[in-house]
Amino acid sequence: MLEEIRIRGLGVIDDAALALAAGLTVVSGETGAGKTMIVQGLGLLAGGRADYGLVRPGVERAFVEGRLVIPVDSAVAKRVRDVGGDLDDDPGGAVLVVGRTLTSEGRSRAQVAGRSVPASLLAEIAEDLIAVHGQSEAQRLLRPSTQRAALDRFAGAAVAEPLARYAVVYAELNRTARALAEVTERSREREQEAELLRIGLAEVERVEPAPGEDVALAAELTKLEHAETLVRSARTAHAALLSDPASGSDDPGAVDLVSVARRVIAGDSDLDADLADLGARLTEVGMLLADVAADLASYAESIDADPERLADTQDRKAALTGLTRAHGTDIDGVLAWADQAGRRLLELDGAGESAEILTARRDELTAELAGLAVTVSEARSAAAARFGESVAAELAGLAMPRARVEAVVAQRDDPAGLPVGDRRVAFGPAGVDDVELRLIPHPGAPARPVQKGASGGELSRVMLAIEVVLAADDAGSTMVFDEVDAGVGGRAAVEIGRRLARLARTHQVICITHLPQVAAFADRHLVVHKADDGSVTRSGVITLDDAGRVRELSRMLAGQEESTLARGHAEELLAAAAADKAQP
Known part of the structure; x- marks a missing residue:
């Protein structure tokens, strides 16, 4: 109080x-x-x-x-x-x-x-x-949404409990519908993206590049393209190190000259330890030059001037270059792109599955929402009769003994609405029902919406009667x-x-x-x-x-x-x- x-x-x-x-x-x-x-x-x-x-x-x-x-x-x-x-x-x-x-x-x-x-x-x-019932509150009670809320309050738990679940399902259905619409709207873009990824991955799979292959291939191609030059350089260097009578030249090579120097030193090395050390070093130089000469000979023999191998290598390099131009700066970049593209393609392919999942979930939620809407609607209709009787009883005590108030519960057809029975009806966060309070001022008079069928004095009494009925459970x-x-x-x-x-x-x-x-x-x-x-x-x-x-x-x-x-x-x-x- x-x-x-x-x-x-x-x-x-x-x-x-x-x-x-x-x-x-x-x-x-x-x-x-x-x-x-x-x-x-x-x-x-x-x-x-x-x-x-x-x-x-x-x-x-x-x-x-x-x-x-x-x-x-x-x-x-x-x-x-x-x-x-x-x-x-x-x-x-x-x-x-x-x-x-x-x-x-x-x-x-x-x-x-x-x-x-x-x-x-x-x-x-x-x-x-505290409940304040002023003229503005009475005017709000004339709104359809407020009339529906008044009936729901009168109905109590019979409406409140299924309506609470309805609100939860309604919100989830909206989220699911929005997600499905987004998935559907982007399906063409996803298909185009997926097709480009498939083409790119198929090209990579056809070429089958190996990590670092472009670097190794570039080196090999250079060697093949300059095979004669490389052989000539190796042989000339070999001749400079080691004389070859078969070549027709009697000029001694570096190995021969070092060998002569080593022999000269060796003859007098027992006279001085330092000279003996120098002789040993000449021996090492001679051995090293001989090894290099042998390696040069082997290198010259290993150079392959095969035109077919050169053509194959050039073709392979062109294929790798095509991949790097399309998907990366080098082959390692191409392989990284292929790995990312494969994962993205799985996501895009899964998006179609998501659409199917979302569609199934939408249909499931729609069916549950329709069932809850029917439950709420039936509870409202049952409460509407009692509500009208209670208001009429109050009006009898307000000098309107022959007046009646009807709470009409109805639905509006909507082709895009909720399937309820054999109809599709408009629905919203409060269900599928439109609630309208109608006044019958005396027997034989048509039922009209209270805001149209009541005089100023009658409207005040109707509003008071409704407020009193709604307050019945608020004693104290x-x-x-x-x-x-x-x-x-x-x-x-x-x-x-x-x-x-x-x-x-x-x-x-x-x-x-x-x-x-x-x-x-x-x-x-x-x-x-x-x-x-x-x-x-x-x-x-x-x-x-x-x-x-x-x-x-x-x-x-x-x-x-x-x-x-x-x-x-x-x-x-x-x-x-x-x-x-x-x-x-």
Whole structure:
């Protein structure tokens, strides 16, 4: 229960506090006195959207604080403790203080039990504590999506449980459909890429290059192309080292000359050790020159000037060059490309398999979603009949005894929709159903959408009836009604007051009203007055005693507090309301 609300710097309210109580609290006052700001403040405490334009001109921030008493062992109390909030002790339970601050610069801050929290957490905590039913909320209830949500709330777990699973499957189906569309759209590009890779890999496979083969082949080709030159050089060098009588030349070679020098030294080497060392070195040089001469002879013999081998080598080099031009700077680069291309080709070939997998998964999810949609739709249809009966019962108590409200659950055909039975129907995150509330004001009248088939007064009563039906499971919470009686008067106004008073037996009800017939049913009546400077201060919110209530109802009836006729009528209204409330 909300015990007190304090508002500072919000609209016309400078600094005001409202002491609230159980039962029905009515707030009245002249037009523009600030009653709407009270509703706005309550909406902020409930985690509603922040309107920074409400910050009072000339002040830096607006502040709203509420003091609630909640059961010590309630789920709300546990949630507050979970976020580290402090709850004070109270004879009636635990005291929870919540607040909301708005700055003129456009910043918002929420507080729960002494801790700063996101506004979303404040909304979560306040959801089961405060429900604000204003004219804007009533207008939102006219939207098809809101009407569907209202029916779902009335239906409870019968809709909530399959709808929760439906939402999960719906999200997964969307992801799968997007992935499949992407795979399908890129299939041609993948096929083209795969075909180019296959051609390239087939060429590499045909040539079968070996690592480093291009380097080795280049060296061999150079040797084959200059075979005669290489043979001539080797033989000339051989002749310079070692004389060959077969060549027709008697000139000694380097080996012969070194041998002569060695023999000369050897003859006198026993005369001096140093000379003997030089002789030994000449022996080594002679042996080395002889080995080189032999290697030159072998090299000259090994050179192959075969034209066929030269042609084959040139052809092989051309094939390798073609690969390097297409796929790399050298053969090692070509082999690296082939390895990467093979892996990429496996990925591309697997993409076709992915499309098949995604298609199968899409079909599986579609079938599951269709089954869940049917379950949700059937639960909605079953709840719709009960919902209409409950609203009609409320309307009977609001001076519309012959009116009925129908909740019509229907689907729209869509060729690209969800297959349900032998139809394809439009679907979305909330299922396949369109829900429309229709009013039958009296027997024989056609059923029309409530926004088209109801007058202003009837619409207010229909909205109140729906809100009361939806609140049936929220016993103990605080319900705020902002001029829900707009557009009605006379007997209908009395019935609205009576219904609010009965609702206040199980709820704390706060009603902003301009109708004396409604105000007469209040358990506590607050009146808002503006000061001379146009602001509402703490002294501007007054809790009326019995005499004050008579004066205020007189003003609401006739605009004159001291009118004898109006005072008599006000006293009659209060007496009638008291008698009605005394009935069980």
